Amino acid sequence: MWFFSIGTDMGIDLGTATVLVYLKDKGVVLKEPSVVAVDKNKNQVLAVGEEARQMIGRTPGNIVAVRPLRDGVISDYDITEKMLKYFIKKGCGKRRISAPNVMVCIPSQATEVEKRAVINATKNSGAKNVYLIEEPLAAAIGAGLDISEPNGSMVVDIGGGTTDVAVISLGGVVVRDSLKIAGDKFDEAIIKHIRNKYKLMIGERTAEDLKISIGSAYGGLRNYVMPVKGRNLITGLPDTIEVNSEEIRNALEEPVSLIAETVHAVLEKTPPELSADIMESGILLTGGGGLLFGLDKYIEKITGVKVKVAEDSVECVVKGTGKSLKHLNKIEFNSDKEVKLIE
Numbered sequence: 001m002w003f004f005s006i007g008t009d010m011g012i013d014l015g016t017a018t019v020l021v022y023l024k025d026k027g028v029v030l031k032e033p034s035v036v037a038v039d040k041n042k043n044q045v046l047a048v049g050e051e052a053r054q055m056i057g058r059t060p061g062n063i064v065a066v067r068p069l070r071d072g073v074i075s076d077y078d079i080t081e082k083m084l085k086y087f088i089k090k091g092c093g094k095r096r097i098s099a100p101n102v103m104v105c106i107p108s109q110a111t112e113v114e115k116r117a118v119i120n121a122t123k124n125s126g127a128k129n130v131y132l133i134e135e136p137l138a139a140a141i142g143a144g145l146d147i148s149e150p151n152g153s154m155v156v157d158i159g160g161g162t163t164d165v166a167v168i169s170l171g172g173v174v175v176r177d178s179l180k181i182a183g184d185k186f187d188e189a190i191i192k193h194i195r196n197k198y199k200l201m202i203g204e205r206t207a208e209d210l211k212i213s214i215g216s217a218y219g220g221l222r223n224y225v226m227p228v229k230g231r232n233l234i235t236g237l238p239d240t241i242e243v244n245s246e247e248i249r250n251a252l253e254e255p256v257s258l259i260a261e262t263v264h265a266v267l268e269k270t271p272p273e274l275s276a277d278i279m280e281s282g283i284l285l286t287g288g289g290g291l292l293f294g295l296d297k298y299i300e301k302i303t304g305v306k307v308k309v310a311e312d313s314v315e316c317v318v319k320g321t322g323k324s325l326k327h328l329n330k331i332e333f334n335s336d337k338e339v340k341l342i343e
């Protein structure tokens with residue numbers, strides 16, 4: 001038996017909630033939660049991804065389940081590096097791949113320090129060259145929009161930590177805004193509502209379940225009731241209550257309206273020619289947070305522009321990240337484009 005080693009291109013969506021890996025010629029090969037379980041006493045990683053997620057809120061004192069990214073950027077550098085190393089290796093599977101060229105996506109308004117942290121962590125995880133791309137641009141490419149045309153397209157990418165809003169034309173971002181309100185803030189709003197109204201403490205996973213199963217952004221679309229288990233803050237004992245769709249919608253009203261207002265503000269700053277294009281083509285919603293039931297309708301109501309949720313919403317960014325590596329030569333020579341050759 002013999003092996004050979006091949007260089008390849010890899011796209012990574014290093015998300016607050018999920019990490020996805022895309023391999024040229026293979027497509028999306030990995031999709032796992034960005035969670036790492038660490039033994040604090042031994043400073044040792046015990047599990048990464050789905051296995052570690054199962055441990056959230058259920059670990060003994062010496063084991064912590066850490067989410068090393070917050071608000072779309074690295075908050076725990078060492079753990080991010082270990083997680084990336086694991087995912088890059090797992091994503092390559094049995095293929096013997098020598099140091100790959102890796103494109104990683106970043107939120108639109110990441111600082112230079114935050115970008116440098118992503119580059120260093122990816123390099124130290126085995127990458128040969130590291131390139132960065134803004135999330136909404138990657139989302140647009142992944143959703144199959146022809147971004148090289150002189151037509152305006154608007155993409156709203158709602159992840160776990162950040163919402164990125166961008167108007168794209170001629171391969172670049174013309175107007176952008178980014179806010180640290182997305183899926184995680186929806187969960188927090190649900191936790192707060194249940195704590196205040198029922199004096200019941202619930203965990204992040206329960207809140208996320210409620211959001212996905214019965215939550216919505218727009219009134220009258222869903223009418224469900226769901227039992228919820230947690231810890232009663234008065235008795236200190238386990239307790240179960242019933243929650244309905246309407247109260248979850250009310251709890252989500254604030255973060256949802258802040259996102260819609262940002263989309264509105266970006267439209268107001270958009271040059272008129274591009275606005276006219278967007279009026280015609282509509283707004284594209286991507287990312288897991290964009291799947292919140294009725295969010296498309298809500299944004300439509302606030303902006304007056306039709307909104308479409310992308311197919312494979314969660315995979316758009318990583319697909320675009322991976323596919324953009326094909327255009328590296330062009331990108332290198334077009335320094336004014338948003339995709340920049342960093343190293």
Ligand SMILES: Nc1ncnc2c1ncn2[C@@H]1O[C@H](COP(=O)(O)OP(=O)(O)OP(=O)(O)O)[C@@H](O)[C@H]1O
Nearest residue numbers: 015016017018159160161162183287288289291292
């Ligand atoms: N069907 C659904 N309805 C509502 N929310 C959903 C649904 N599916 C996934 N989500 C939410 O999507 C979010 C994760 O989205 P995604 O994987 O795109 O984020 P990310 O890329 O990790 O985050 P970021 O881009 O902010 O770093 C989570 O908050 C998750 O709860």
